[in-house]
Amino acid sequence: METARFFLNGEPRSLTVEDPDEPLLYVLRDRLGLRATRYGCGQGLCGSCTVIVDGRAARACDLPLWSIEGRDVVTPDAGDAVSPVLGRVRAALAAERAGQCGYCLPGIAMSLAALFAAEPAPTGAAIRAALARNLCRCGAHPRVLRAIARLEHS
Numbered sequence: 001m002e003t004a005r006f007f008l009n010g011e012p013r014s015l016t017v018e019d020p021d022e023p024l025l026y027v028l029r030d031r032l033g034l035r036a037t038r039y040g041c042g043q044g045l046c047g048s049c050t051v052i053v054d055g056r057a058a059r060a061c062d063l064p065l066w067s068i069e070g071r072d073v074v075t076p077d078a079g080d081a082v083s084p085v086l087g088r089v090r091a092a093l094a095a096e097r098a099g100q101c102g103y104c105l106p107g108i109a110m111s112l113a114a115l116f117a118a119e120p121a122p123t124g125a126a127i128r129a130a131l132a133r134n135l136c137r138c139g140a141h142p143r144v145l146r147a148i149a150r151l152e153h154s
């Protein structure tokens with residue numbers, strides 16, 4: 001048994017698990033009931049499970065619980081008060097109806113929130129790099145790009 005302590009959406013959390021290698025994605029979804037972080041490939045490839053750790057986008061399926069000890073984790077469940085930039089991203093995605101099935105959108109929102117928090121006016125190259133590992137099976141990226149344009153002008 002091992003206890004992990006970290007911050008989750010602005011609140012201190014402490015969790016005791018048998019296997020400290022358990023991926024953060026499973027901890028969020030199965031132990032804490034935070035289902036907005038989506039399971040896609042489970043191999044760090046699709047971006048559906050993207051969260052923000054210490055300000056940087058990260059794949060929750062690829063993060064063992066031990067690796068977030070003492071760190072600050074933000075998930076798509078975070079309210080606008082916890083992450084105002086995530087609130088802006090969500091509003092822009094909703095305004096453009098950016099999803100089709102919507103499965104990829106929480107991960108895309110997290111990647112964009114990390115980007116815009118670090119760079120309020122990112123270059124096209126920075127936007128492409130930030131979204132390079134967020135796959136959309138429905139091909140909704142053009143609408144996502146329209147949402148980004150809203151963000152850039154808001």
Ligand code: FES
Pocket residue numbers: 038039040041042043044045046047048049050059060061062
């Ligand atoms: S589920 Fe984590 S990257 Fe696909």
Ligand code: FES
Pocket residue numbers: 098099100101102103104105135136137138139140
């Ligand atoms: S909107 Fe369906 S996977 Fe992106």
